[in-house]
Amino acid sequence: MNALEARGVRVTLGGATILDGVDLTVAAGEWVAVIGPNGAGKSTMLRAVGGLLPAAGAISIFGTSTxxxxRRQRARLVATVAQSPVVPAGMAVLDYVLLGRTPYVPPLGRESTADLAAAREVLTRLDLHRFARRELATLSGGERQRVFLARALAQGAPLLLLDEPTTALDIGHQQEVLDLVDxxxxxxxxxxxxTMHDLSIAGEYADRMVLLAGGRVAASGTPREVLTEELLATHYGARVRVIEGDHGPLVVPVRSTASGA
Known part of the structure; x- marks a missing residue:
């Protein structure tokens, strides 16, 4: 069964068409990276799939039309980690992660013992248990990113949407977070x-890639099929060299001219 099927997805915001007839399929258990230049519609696609934006077309999750x-049913199937999640001032790590259990809490009810156990299990799995009572704002960037991921995992949803999960992280923390997700x-x-900005990292981790440009799918396939010098020159306007790596193609920028001594 496919985890996600999107057909003819169209999103218009403020009179501007951001997505224009996007088709996307993600098989259960697969990692698909959405890439593309700035303004291509990558984050909009994730927000449409996650139900955060109204969209025309057809979207189904594990065989059920969205x-x-x-909202509660969708939250049990799809968890999202946004680029810059809003964190209430003074909130402790455990309390933030418990927000992921909201789809299971009855109206006007409180988290159960099972909810608390689920949150603590995720904190332990992500090596965050020692920060449970710490304020989220006091953690490092890499630690906060793991907490954002922990909240999403606490939902218990089988489909995970990550919007630029390594934004503002150094290379060590990027690898830490992505290895953890994998x-x-x-x-x-x-x-x-x-959605992933670093093309080499995307090629290392993704099973398949979808290249968006101008709100449409410009290419899709394996990283080796999508990360080509020709496609990247056409849609990014970039001069690059694509080198074969151990797990996928590596994209290296190439200077247009050499500077004199």
Whole structure:
């Protein structure tokens, strides 16, 4: 079964068409990276899939049309990690992660013992248990990114949407977060749909890639099929060299002219 099927997705914001007939399929257990130049519609696509934006077209999650899912039902199937999540001032790490259990809490009710256990299990899995009572704002960038991921994982949703999950992280923390996601994907059978800015990192982790340009799908396929010098020159206006790596193609920028001594 496919985790996600989107057909003819169209999103218009403020009179401007951001997505114009996008088709996207993600198989259960697959990691698909959405790439493209700035303004291509990558984040908009994730927000449409996650139900955060109204969209025309057809979107189904694990075989059920999103139009037939309540907000609570959708939250049990899809968890999202935004680029810059809003964190209430003074909130402790455990309390923030417990927000991921909201789809299971009855109206006017409180988190159950099972909800608390689920949150603590995720904190332990992500090596965050020692920060449970710390204010989220006091953590490092890499630690905060793991907390954002922990909240999404606490939802128990099988489809994980990551919007630029390594933004503002140094290379060590980038690898830490992405290795963690990849390990959890394999251990838990998660499906991952992620927008990614760094093309080499995207090629290392993704099973498939979708290149968006101008709100449309310009290319899709394996990283080796999408990360070509020709496609990147056409849609990014970039001069690059694509080198074969151990797990996928590596994209290296090439200077247009050599400076004199």
């Amino acid at each position: 139009g037939r899912l309540s 390990g959890l994907r394999r251990d838990r059978g998660l499906t991952v749909l992620a």
